[in-house]
Amino acid sequence: MRAxxxxxxxxxxxxxxTVTLASCVPAADESAVPVQEAAPSAMxxxxxxxxxxxxxxxxxxxxxxxxELSNWGRWGPSDELGAANLITPAKRLEAIAxxxxxxxxxxxxxxxxxxxxxxxxxxxRRMLGLPDPTREPVFRGGVSDNxxxxxxxxxxxxxxxxxxILYKGLMYNxxxxxxxxxxxxxxxxxxxxxxxxxxxxxxxxxxxxKGVPYLEPGTPIYMExxxxxxxxxxxxxxxxxxxxxxxxxxxxxxxxxxxAVSEQTAGLHASTMPWIKAxxxxxxxxxxxxxxxPSQVEEVGLPVHLLTIVAMGVDLFDNxxxxxxxxxxxxxxxxxxxxxxxxxxxxxxTGSPLNALAIF
Numbered sequence: 001m002r003a004x005x006x007x008x009x010x011x012x013x014x015x016x017x018t019v020t021l022a023s024c025v026p027a028a029d030e031s032a033v034p035v036q037e038a039a040p041s042a043m044x045x046x047x048x049x050x051x052x053x054x055x056x057x058x059x060x061x062x063x064x065x066x067x068e069l070s071n072w073g074r075w076g077p078s079d080e081l082g083a084a085n086l087i088t089p090a091k092r093l094e095a096i097a098x099x100x101x102x103x104x105x106x107x108x109x110x111x112x113x114x115x116x117x118x119x120x121x122x123x124x125r126r127m128l129g130l131p132d133p134t135r136e137p138v139f140r141g142g143v144s145d146n147x148x149x150x151x152x153x154x155x156x157x158x159x160x161x162x163x164x165i166l167y168k169g170l171m172y173n174x175x176x177x178x179x180x181x182x183x184x185x186x187x188x189x190x191x192x193x194x195x196x197x198x199x200x201x202x203x204x205x206x207x208x209x210k211g212v213p214y215l216e217p218g219t220p221i222y223m224e225x226x227x228x229x230x231x232x233x234x235x236x237x238x239x240x241x242x243x244x245x246x247x248x249x250x251x252x253x254x255x256x257x258x259x260a261v262s263e264q265t266a267g268l269h270a271s272t273m274p275w276i277k278a279x280x281x282x283x284x285x286x287x288x289x290x291x292x293x294p295s296q297v298e299e300v301g302l303p304v305h306l307l308t309i310v311a312m313g314v315d316l317f318d319n320x321x322x323x324x325x326x327x328x329x330x331x332x333x334x335x336x337x338x339x340x341x342x343x344x345x346x347x348x349x350t351g352s353p354l355n356a357l358a359i360f
Contacts, residue, residue, distance in 0.1 A: 045238050048278045052223055053271035057297045062270060062306065069277040070311045072173050080188040082162050082172055082313020083282045086240040087199045095200045095338045101360040105328050105337075107285075108157040108355040109250060109321035111149070116258040119155045124148040151353045152318075154261040154289060159343050160316045162188035164350045165302075165309040172313045184348020193315070194345040199282060200241050201339030201358055204229045205326050206266075207248040214248025215266035217259060220292045221245065223275045235335040239280035242339045246322040249287040267292035270303040277312055283339075284308055285317025285356075317341075317356060325358050332360055 054061070075085045111123035128144045131137070151158040162172040163185035169177045175187045206221055207214050209229045215221075226245075230236055237243055247266035253259075265288040276284065284290055284304075291304040300306075308314040329335050338359040343352035 045236065047236055050223065050275045050278045053274055055220075055222065055269065055271055055296075057270055057303075059298065059300050062297060062300050062303050065270070065273060065307055066167060066311045069273055069307055071313045072311075077173070079173055079313075080162065080192045082188070082315070083280065084193065084197070084313075084315065086280055086282045087197070088240070091200065091240040092198045095198055098200065098336060099338045099359040101332065103328060103332075103360040105325050105358045105360070106355055107244070107317070107320040107322065107325060107358060109319060111353075112155050118253070118258045118261040121150040121153065121155065123156060149353055152351060154265070154319060157317075157319045157321065157354055157356075158351050159190070159193075159341070159354045159356075160305075160309060160318060160351045161185065161190040161192070161343075161349060162309055162313055162315060165305050167306055167310040170310070172310055184346075185350060186348065189347065190343045190349040190352045191345050191347045193343050196340070196342040197242065197283065197356075198338070198340055200238070201244060201337045202235060202237050202241050203244050203246060203322065203325055203329050203335050203337075203358075204237075205233075205246045205322075205329070205335075207246065207251075208326065208330070212248075213255070214252040217252075217261075217264035217266060218292065218294065219247070219266040220269040220296060221247070221267060221272065222269050223272045226272060226275060233335045237279045237281065240282050241279070242283035242285065242317070242341075243276070243279075243281045244285040244317065244320060244322055244325070245290070246326055247287055248323075250321050250323050261288060261293070263293065265289070265291075265293045268304050270295065270297055270300075270307065273304065273307040273312075276308070276314070281314060283317060284314050285320050287320055287322045289318045290316055317354065320356065328358075328360065334360060 071082060112119045113122050115122050126146045128146060130143060131141060149156060163180065166177050171177065172188050179186045204226060206225055209225065209232060245268060249265065267286060267288050268290050269292055291302045295301055295303050297303050305316065308316060339356060340359060341354055341356035343354055346352060
């Protein structure tokens with residue numbers, strides 16, 4: 001199927017390729033060539049109907065969903081990008097066209113330097129080359145500093161690479177954990193995203209949907225909440241999008257203080273994952289870690305991490321600060337924007353600290 005998209009005076013021909021999704025097993029045809037799929041334009045896209053999953057899931061259900069939602073082999077046996085493959089040049093042009101106001105909003109929370117219930121490993125900075133107050137100032141001076149950040153966890157804004165999470169000894173696309181050494185990940189590291197991320201971003205503001213300033217820790221978000229927001233906000237999540245789900249985590253922290261986010265936080269219930277897969281989301285982010293904690297799935301921690309990163313090949317934006325984004329989006333009554341993000345080019349890295357930008 002071919003669709004015509006007029007973007008900023010350019011006529012772009014978008015080719016939509018229909019493929020058969022692979023399960024969480026190696027592809028039968030290991031010589032297959034990766035297919036560059038094109039994300040449908042706004043005019044061409046009709047959201048698929050997704051049968052609701054039970055809210056009462058168990059480990060067997062997560063194992064089933066790992067198979068059913070798998071993108072292993074979809075872009076070839078050697079693919080390391082996962083759902084980022086859906087961000088085509090046409091998708092980037094669509095995103096660029098959303099930057100009409102010249103307004104930029106950072107999605108990064110200021111790095112936390114004080115230990116707290118949600119900050120077990122604070123950001124550390126050491127100044128280097130401080131001026132000597134006892135000496136005459138030199139003609140040309142300067143100072144520098146050194147950073148030390150343990151960014152995974154529940155404190156600092158970052159992105160997870162596709163080698164960050166393992167399932168039964170395997171990472172995305174069926175790659176063995178034996179490929180991970182002290183040198184890092186030899187496959188699907190954060191360096192795969194060195195070219196940066198430019199796509200359409202969409203904000204889903206669940207507290208605004210519920211009429212509250214923030215969700216209480218442990219509140220699950222279900223598929224019906226996501227669809228209710230789409231209807232209320234007049235926005236539709238489409239293939240290749242970067243989807244950000246606000247729970248109000250940072251607003252609550254400012255109001256009542258820090259708490260153990262690793263033990264209790266609002267987030268997506270695992271039953272939303274078929275909806276995320278059906279919409280072909282490329283990146284998923286939250287002001288928490290996307291997962292509701294506790295997971296409400298007995299004996300399975302962080303099932304959203306498992307299903308997105310390992311099965312679907314969807315990188316996660318964790319601990320984003322979505323407060324300014326929500327305020328700007330509400331003021332403009334626009335819940336879609338151009339997203340720009342550039343992880344550090346760390347060869348073998350399991351992720352990266354990140355300052356993602358929303359551009360309206």
